[in-house]
Amino acid sequence: MFSFRMTNGGKSTLSRSLHQQIPNSCIIAQDSYFKDDSAVPEDSNGFKQYDILDALHMDTMMSDVDSWRRDPETFLRQRGLGPERTTPSADREVFVLIVEGFLIFNYRPLNELFDKRYFIQIPYDVCKRRRSSRVYTPPDPPGYFEGHVWPMYLKNRQEMESIVSGIVFLDGLKPKEELLAAVCKDVCQEIERLREKD
């Protein structure tokens, strides 16, 4: 299992490219597990508290991850994805789950499952610019980036650094192709290591 994080760092872009390059891989994206707007509380400034774990159905996300772990082949089939045979022996097939999200390392039950952790980081101004061209549901209200998203990013990142080690930090300013090549190489080496271990 491999993972990525930070809003607008390029997680979805990299995860989709990686999935195309790696046989028997699939993606679980944390964005798919946001609670309904009515269940997300506001802070004293009227900003909806979307950038916290409580805004997400982490139990549902975890149960999807667990069903992949129990039977990755069925999980792939249910999503119309394979499986593909890449080795003569079906027993030695490696299945890869790419988990992408902006708050995945802060959720301990999920964090402890990863074989590799990647964190794509970009500076404040680039993050703000990329985010301003995205439309979320609901859309970011004026001042949301400065008033909620970035302060919560700093808080969540600090918490993450106090509980998680072994994260590979990637520079999200690098071209998409360069990021893909670096991660692909690293992941393929890890897959070989896991295959030999089995």
Ligand SMILES: Nc1ncnc2c1ncn2[C@@H]1O[C@H](COP(=O)(O)OP(=O)(O)O)[C@@H](O)[C@H]1O
């Ligand atoms: N390496 C990169 N260089 C420049 N722009 C990028 C890069 N990766 C992604 N982007 C752009 O940044 C925006 C957010 O990318 P996305 O993959 O959706 O981020 P995330 O999933 O981390 O929120 C998109 O417009 C995407 O095209």
Ligand SMILES: NC(=O)c1ccc[n+]([C@@H]2O[C@H](COP(=O)(O)O)[C@@H](O)[C@H]2O)c1
């Ligand atoms: N339902 C939704 O998908 C939804 C709603 C409001 C905000 N968001 C934003 O999504 C961000 C995380 O997603 P990205 O990592 O794709 O940017 C969070 O910073 C959060 O503020 C998502």
